[in-house]
Amino acid sequence: MSKHVEELKADKVSLESYLKKQDWLQPDEKLTGFEVPGEGNMNFTLRIKTHKRSFIIKQSRDYVEKYPQVAAPAERALREAAFYQLISGEDKLKKKTPQLFGVDHQNHVLFLEDLGNGVDYTFLYQQDQHLNDNELEEITAFAARLHQSINVNTTQEKLPNRKMRKLNHEHIFIFPYLEDNGLNLDDVLPGLQEVGESYKKDSLLKKEVEKLGQRYLKDGNMLLHGDYFPGSWLKTEDGIIIIDPEFCFFGEVEFEIGVMLAHLKMANQPEGMLEKALNIYKQISSIDEALCQKFMAIEILRRILGLAQLPLSSNLEERKALLEESRKILV
Ligand SMILES: Nc1ncnc2c1ncn2[C@@H]1O[C@H](COP(=O)(O)OP(=O)(O)OP(=O)(O)O)[C@@H](O)[C@H]1O
Ligand SMILES: [Mg+2]
Structure with missing residues (x-):
């Protein structure tokens, strides 16, 4: 310093x-x-x-x-x-x-x-912890309203936050796919290292990841929170409060919502919740669902194979299934 x-x-x-x-x-x-x-x-x-x-x-x-x-x-x-x-x-x-x-x-x-002694929503990754309809509405509507109301049409402000974006880019789009990144995934979950190898060797996949990484780095139109996952959602007596926008920037909303959906999936939320979320979002603001799916896949891959691990309760087979589904979305 x-x-x-x-x-x-x-x-x-x-x-x-x-x-x-x-x-x-x-x-x-x-x-x-x-x-x-x-x-x-x-x-x-x-x-x-x-x-x-x-x-x-x-x-x-x-x-x-x-x-x-x-x-x-x-x-x-x-x-x-x-x-x-x-x-x-x-x-x-x-x-x-x-x-x-x-x-x-x-x-x-x-x-x-001080928002009080609330907890964030990382408990969602535990078994049988689900968002209720109100909570899903609060979380999704906040993002939609943010994108809808703070964008290049409503402000001259730029907020590129380039250094934070570069750091995030490294963790999301680069590190998980490096052959020798020094991370032993078997320490996370035995057997995961070998599963990860096939993703690191998949050049088609890596090409697609590269492209999406470039989109993440490009300046976009809407203000994003930038780190929209359960760790940024605080449960308080007055409902959900959104904290920690240190990764914010003007970008593509599909990145933000893709990340959110990825976490709902990794937290094994009930069938239909992702669609519900998209419907709530679309009532407020528009979104390219195919691109959203791609960013969702990217986030799943990096959270399971990268450094920023989550307290997931899923076993190896379940994680393999999530990875495979993500690969299919991308290639
Ligand atoms: N305004 C607040 N009122 C009450 N508690 C808060 C508040 N801000 C943060 N906290 C608590 O402190 C924790 C860490 O805060 P925050 O996420 O902003 O820090 P951080 O260092 O950026 O964390 P991370 O490295 O996880 O991104 C939160 O999960 C929450 O429990
Ligand atoms: Mg933070």
Whole structure:
């Protein structure tokens, strides 16, 4: 991290002095404690408690919080802030995201509303955990409204977020298909490494993956959340709140919805849910379903064969079936 950046520490005295300096604490407000609000990998995220209230701070650093040896775009929190800024005029979207109280541009820190002790939807990957109709509607309609209301026709803003997109591109379209990527898939699930080999050797498949990767990197028309999977959906007392848009950019909506559908599939949701989701989406905004299927296949392949593994409950045979289905969609 450059010398101009103050790296926050999980320490009461230094946090209080930092928050005072930012004017994020009232003059008489004392810090009473802090905690990690939930599972996260990329950033330094804390719930701050004072004798009056609680709030969240989130700092992005030039490395991945959980794996400090892995570099990451330092300013990604500012891209997340730009996303909240862009949707701030749209009540329906704003209500479904945390309020952004402040941004420290110098040190890449967000000052966010505390949404309470909710859990994200990664529990969906467990057996017999299903979204109900309301939840599916909330999740799908949020994305559709986002795409529908923030796009090149409604804003001049660009938000390329190129460094984050490049990082994601590497993980989605490149790494899973490298012969020697250093990942032993047998550590994830015995037998998976061998299954993966045939995908790494499939040049037709890899060509199609390459093409879709180029589409992902191209600037598109609609503002996407960019990481639209259960880890970004928070279950709160006021319904589902969408968090963590650090991978946002203007792109093709089929990428966003393809990713969402991929996760519904990997979470083994009931028959018909994908179609239901597409129908909800299409009532609000239009979408190319064939392209959407392709991005869905891409996401399934990378989540099963790549580095960003999920807590899936499916066995080897089920994962093989998902991979095969994905291959068929792509070639
Ligand atoms: N505004 C908030 N209110 C309450 N809890 C929050 C809030 N923001 C984040 N959290 C909790 O902290 C966790 C991590 O937050 P977030 O996903 O934004 O961080 P991250 O470092 O980008 O994580 P990841 O590496 O998984 O992308 C969330 O899953 C959630 O449990
Ligand atoms: Mg994140």
